[in-house]
Amino acid sequence: MKLSIFRALGTLLLILSVFSVSAEELTVTDPWVRTAPPNAPALAAFMTLENRSGSDISVVDIRTSLSVDRVELHRTIMTDGMMKMHPQKLIPVPPHSSTELKPGSWHIMLIGPKKVPTEGEVVHLILVLSDGSEQIVTASVRQGKMMMDGHSNKQKVD
Ligand SMILES: [Cu+2]
Numbered sequence: 001m002k003l004s005i006f007r008a009l010g011t012l013l014l015i016l017s018v019f020s021v022s023a024e025e026l027t028v029t030d031p032w033v034r035t036a037p038p039n040a041p042a043l044a045a046f047m048t049l050e051n052r053s054g055s056d057i058s059v060v061d062i063r064t065s066l067s068v069d070r071v072e073l074h075r076t077i078m079t080d081g082m083m084k085m086h087p088q089k090l091i092p093v094p095p096h097s098s099t100e101l102k103p104g105s106w107h108i109m110l111i112g113p114k115k116v117p118t119e120g121e122v123v124h125l126i127l128v129l130s131d132g133s134e135q136i137v138t139a140s141v142r143q144g145k146m147m148m149d150g151h152s153n154k155q156k157v158d
Pocket residue numbers: 044074075085107108109151
């Protein structure tokens with residue numbers, strides 16, 4: 001009797017591990033959302049994505065617990081001597097390497113927040129990966145440099 005329960009449990013664990021393979025291959029470190037004034041038109045989220053697998057993984061979409069108009073994937077690139085952000089279709093994480101989302105580089109843009117969260121609050125982000133799997137990330141809201149990466153409150157976010 002006990003044996004069959006263990007066997008059933010083993011089978012269940014096996015099924016669960018098969019379903020979570022892709023999520024485990026992408027490791028997310030230090031997710032955070034940068035503090036912004038209460039009237040900010042957009043918020044930036046950052047984290048480090050590490051791909052431990054031998055194949056390409058990319059983040060193709062983001063959903064969030066925060067009420068926003070939309071979410072975009074951005075990359076800040078130096079253009080004509082100015083740091084400008086460009087919307088991207090995906091954030092690639094090559095095999096056995098990392099992509100760092102940080103000010104002045106790749107980032108997630110939460111556009112049109114109904115209410116800007118304050119320092120210390122948490123924001124849940126769901127990363128939708130290229131293979132259709134999803135990974136939930138809890139980002140804490142904290143201060144970061146504002147002017148380094150082409151974002152300012154005067155800048156148009158579209
Ligand atoms: Cu941006």
